[in-house]
Amino acid sequence: MVPNGMGWIIIDALDTMMLMNLTTELSHARDWVATNLTFEQDHDVNTFETTIRMLGGLLSAHYLSTEFPNLAPLPAADVPAGEDLYLEKATDLADRLLGAYESSSGVPFASINLKTTKGIPSHDDGGASSTAEATSLQLEMKYLAKLTGETHYWEAAEKVMQVVDDNGARDGLLPIFIYADQGNFRGEQIRLGSRGDSYYGTFSSPKMSPTTSNPHT
Amino acid sequence: MSYAYVPPSGATSDQSTWQHRKPNTGSQSSVADKINSIISGKDNNGLPMYKDKPYNYSPTAKKPAFYRQRRLMLGLFTLLLWILYWTGAFSKHEEHLDHPNKPWWAESKATRSSRDTAQLWSERRDKVKDAYRISWKAYEEHAWGRIV
Numbered sequence: 001m002v003p004n005g006m007g008w009i010i011i012d013a014l015d016t017m018m019l020m021n022l023t024t025e026l027s028h029a030r031d032w033v034a035t036n037l038t039f040e041q042d043h044d045v046n047t048f049e050t051t052i053r054m055l056g057g058l059l060s061a062h063y064l065s066t067e068f069p070n071l072a073p074l075p076a077a078d079v080p081a082g083e084d085l086y087l088e089k090a091t092d093l094a095d096r097l098l099g100a101y102e103s104s105s106g107v108p109f110a111s112i113n114l115k116t117t118k119g120i121p122s123h124d125d126g127g128a129s130s131t132a133e134a135t136s137l138q139l140e141m142k143y144l145a146k147l148t149g150e151t152h153y154w155e156a157a158e159k160v161m162q163v164v165d166d167n168g169a170r171d172g173l174l175p176i177f178i179y180a181d182q183g184n185f186r187g188e189q190i191r192l193g194s195r196g197d198s199y200y201g202t203f204s205s206p207k208m209s210p211t212t213s214n215p216h217t
Numbered sequence: 218m219s220y221a222y223v224p225p226s227g228a229t230s231d232q233s234t235w236q237h238r239k240p241n242t243g244s245q246s247s248v249a250d251k252i253n254s255i256i257s258g259k260d261n262n263g264l265p266m267y268k269d270k271p272y273n274y275s276p277t278a279k280k281p282a283f284y285r286q287r288r289l290m291l292g293l294f295t296l297l298l299w300i301l302y303w304t305g306a307f308s309k310h311e312e313h314l315d316h317p318n319k320p321w322w323a324e325s326k327a328t329r330s331s332r333d334t335a336q337l338w339s340e341r342r343d344k345v346k347d348a349y350r351i352s353w354k355a356y357e358e359h360a361w362g363r364i365v
Binding site: 016020025 | 349350353356360361362
């Protein structure tokens with residue numbers, strides 16, 4: 001257990017509450033994010049899950065609240081001028097998550113300690129990360145790079161795709177495990193299901209394809 | 218103790234009536250005969266014992282037609298209700314939106330034209346939101362922020 005809680009469900013549901021126009025519930029959740037949510041906790045989290053749920057949840061809340069201010073609008077008194085709560089929390093979290101990418105290959109470790117921001121190899125599978133997890137961090141990191149103008153979020157996620165590409169995928173199919181330290185695949189098992197699936201999903205959007213390398217072009 | 222019935226005074230004139238109501242009084246000796254006759258089953262005038270009830274005695278014999286008719290009617294009524302339910306006669310008209318092939322009586326042209334698709338979707342959205350509110354309220358009360 002995390003002493004202060006992580007609020008996974010609260011973060012997960014922010015965008016849902018906006019889409020449902022549930023102002024009361026959203027207001028309560030936003031208060032929790034503002035006063036209680038902290039990533040300064042000695043707690044190991046999965047890099048992938050934290051990226052797609054926590055970072056993704058904060059970013060989608062930022063997107064909806066800024067692009068669609070009429071969805072579950074909060075009283076102006078509740079929001080201090082100039083405050084960008086969701087984006088600030090997202091940036092804080094992403095800075096910690098960047099620690100996972102600090103392997104010798106650039107492929108992120110499976111887990112990370114939020115407080116030390118130190119990457120942790122998987123406790124299973126010989127320490128190798130899931131190929132699907134390592135290659136499915138593009139959307140959040142690249143969107144944050146776009147919002148903040150900080151290219152290193154983009155580059156960290158993009159580096160993973162380059163390492164994967166350099167391994168040479170036969171017929172476009174990848175083994176389901178990849179070592180963070182050497183950047184080479186572990187074993188030859190291929191799945192379109194778990195540990196493999198979302199790598200292929202990454203390419204359904206042209207903007208996310210590995211050949212798009214610079215946010216400013 | 219006198220076992221003989223003493224008629225009220227002046228009952229002499231009623232003697233015939235009294236005698237008629239108590240026909241066996243005058244034949245005390247016949248008690249043994251009666252027992253014998255019951256055991257031997259030769260007394261055709263006494264009431265039958267329970268085990269002597271004839272097999273073909275029907276309790277419904279007096280009102281068979283009415284009783285059977287009611288059961289039949291109930292069954293038919295239930296069947297009719299079931300058919301109406303099965304064909305959707307009891308459900309709201311909005312529910313038929315996705316099922317255009319339905320009996321002519323299920324929906325008139327007027328109600329069909331007044332059907333509002335946007336209204337329908339709005340109602341469905343509200344139901345989803347209601348379900349969400351219920352779950353969220355329980356989460357707020359019992360696990361707020363604490364689920365890792």
